[in-house]
Amino acid sequence: MALLSVNVDHIATIREARGIDEPDPVLVAGIAELAGADGIICHLRKDQRHIKDRDLRLLKETVKTKLNLEMSTVKELVDTALTIKPDMVTLVPEKREELTTEGGLDVIHNKEEYKRVTSKLKEAGISVSFFTDPDPDQIKESLNAGADIIEINTGHYCEARSESEILRHFEKINEAAKLTSKLRLKVHAGHGLNYVNIKRFSSIPEIEEYSIGHSIIARAVIVGIDQAIREMVKLVSQF
Numbered sequence: 001m002a003l004l005s006v007n008v009d010h011i012a013t014i015r016e017a018r019g020i021d022e023p024d025p026v027l028v029a030g031i032a033e034l035a036g037a038d039g040i041i042c043h044l045r046k047d048q049r050h051i052k053d054r055d056l057r058l059l060k061e062t063v064k065t066k067l068n069l070e071m072s073t074v075k076e077l078v079d080t081a082l083t084i085k086p087d088m089v090t091l092v093p094e095k096r097e098e099l100t101t102e103g104g105l106d107v108i109h110n111k112e113e114y115k116r117v118t119s120k121l122k123e124a125g126i127s128v129s130f131f132t133d134p135d136p137d138q139i140k141e142s143l144n145a146g147a148d149i150i151e152i153n154t155g156h157y158c159e160a161r162s163e164s165e166i167l168r169h170f171e172k173i174n175e176a177a178k179l180t181s182k183l184r185l186k187v188h189a190g191h192g193l194n195y196v197n198i199k200r201f202s203s204i205p206e207i208e209e210y211s212i213g214h215s216i217i218a219r220a221v222i223v224g225i226d227q228a229i230r231e232m233v234k235l236v237s238q239f
C-alpha cells in the first residue's frame with residue numbers, strides 16, 4: 001500500500017496572485033491530512049515566490065503526519081531547514097526562471113556539495129531525499145552522497161505523448177525503483193502525476209510514496225480539496 005504526500009505550493013501561488021492572506025496553504029494542509037494524506041510537502045524557493053518562511057513555520061507547528069520541505073542547497077535555505085527542522089528535506093535543483101522543477105539533481109557533478117548539505121541535515125535529525133532522474137549512475141552517486149530516500153522524477157514519463165515513449169520512460173522508472181530498493185534506499189516518486197497516468201504505477205511495488213501537487217489542486221478547484229485528496233489516496237492505497 002503506497003502513501004500519498006500532498007504538495008500545497010499551488011495554494012500559496014493563488015494567494016500570491018493577490019498578495020493577500022488567502023487561501024492559506026496551512027489550512028489546506030490540515031484538510032489534506034483529515035482527508036487521508038500521509039504527508040505535506042512545500043517547496044521553499046529562494047525568492048519565496050509562493051511558500052514563505054511564515055508558511056513553513058506554521059506547517060511545522062501544525063502538520064501531524066510528516067512535513068517534507070523541498071529546497072535547493074542554497075545556504076539561506078539550508079539554515080532555514082536547520083532552524084525549522086521539518087521531518088524530511090527533498091533536495092531539488094532550482095533555476096530562478098523555471099515554472100516548476102525541471103529535472104533531477106546532477107549528483108555526479110556536484111557530489112561534494114550534496115554530501116556536505118546532506119550530512120548537516122542528517123546531523124540535525126532530518127531525513128534527506130534526493131530528487132533524481134531515473135538514471136542508475138545518479139542514483140548510485142546519491143547513495144554515496146548520503147541520501148536516505150530517492151524521489152524518482154516521473155516528469156519525463158508524464159510529458160511523453162506516444163505510447164512507445166511512455167513505455168520507454170516508464171520502464172526506466174521501474175528499473176530505477178528496483179535499483180534504489182536494492183541499494184536499501186527508500187523509493188518515492190513524483191512530478192506531473194495525475195489521476196490517470198498514476199494507474200500504471202500499481203506494477204511497481206518498490207515505490208513507497210508519491211509526491212503530488214498540481215493535479216490534486218486542479219481537481220480540488222472543481223470538486224473540493226477533501227474529495228480530490230480522498231480520490232488520490234484511494235488510488236495509491238491500492239498499489
Ligand code: PXP
Pocket residue numbers: 007009043070090092100101131151190191192193211212213214215
Ligand atoms: N516532486 C518534486 C521534487 C517537485 O518539485 C514537485 C513540484 O513541486 C512535485 C514532486 C509535484 O509535482 P506536481 O505538482 O506536478 O504533482
